[in-house]
Amino acid sequence: MPELPEVEIVKQSLSKKIEQKRIKKVIIKNRNLRFKIPLKFEKLLEQKKIKKVTRFSKYLILNFNDNSFCLIHLGMSGTIHLINKHIINKFTNTSFYNSPELPKKHNHVEIQFNDMSVIYNDPRRFGFFRFIDNPKELKKRFNHLGPEPFFLSFNLKYLLNFFINKKKDIKSFLLDQKFVSGIGNIYASEILFLCKINPKTYAMKLSKNDCKKIIYYSKSVLKKAIEKGGSSIRDFKNTEGKNGSFQKEFKVYQRENQGCSRKNCHGKIKKIFISNRSTFFCNICQK
DNA sequence: AAGAGGCCCTGATAGC
């Protein structure tokens, strides 16, 4: 589910629901996520108060009052569910895992508060939870990541400089979190369509104007997706179980063989694979 | 150093 806009939607609802609350209990059902959750993890979180919930790129960050953090990544299939206590009390006093509101399988992590519980579900287990001791450590975790499209540092000078002698396609760079962080496979195709740039174009071949368009549309696509509550393909819902609607705005993603939506373009949407990831583009207006 | 490719994992769907 989760590129930057979907993670932002989760962040917004988590902020509303758990900020200023104290973690009462943490119950781990399956420690084998992307990185194994250490045995001491529960103790590190219990009794900590959540000062703020923030996000960087596709990472969720629980900021605790004592300046420690919990870093959460949703991988490919991670979802977060909020369950109110009055519901769970009908089922069990100790765990929310059996709530009928949850998926039946793959609920791995439960963080309990007085009045509610946060449940992490992840069938493919590509996501992770990590306790971070201090702000310096946190910063270190993000050291290798490029700017988000929204940052001022994601500017023309940065792109032109980055693309010098880069003999690799632009689609791969949009997915490369070291170059720009937060864009994933869906929005990469959507952004390049709006730019009218072929996804296989080598980065070093892009004009100044191409770079300007990439900057502009990276921001605008992500911003609009956030406004629409994210994209709900397969099972993405916000923590209250509501669907996003940006999937209705897709111009190319999952539109193979359909006509180009651009006025006066008679092109057809093609699907190709670039570094093993599906890539969609119009065969006419993207050259 | 840049770039290509494999791999982690489960589930949904397509094709026989």
Added chain:
DNA sequence: TGCTATCAGGGCCTCT
């Protein structure tokens, strides 16, 4: 009905 193959929103690691 049930097999097998392929693909899915991500990112890390290794090899050349």
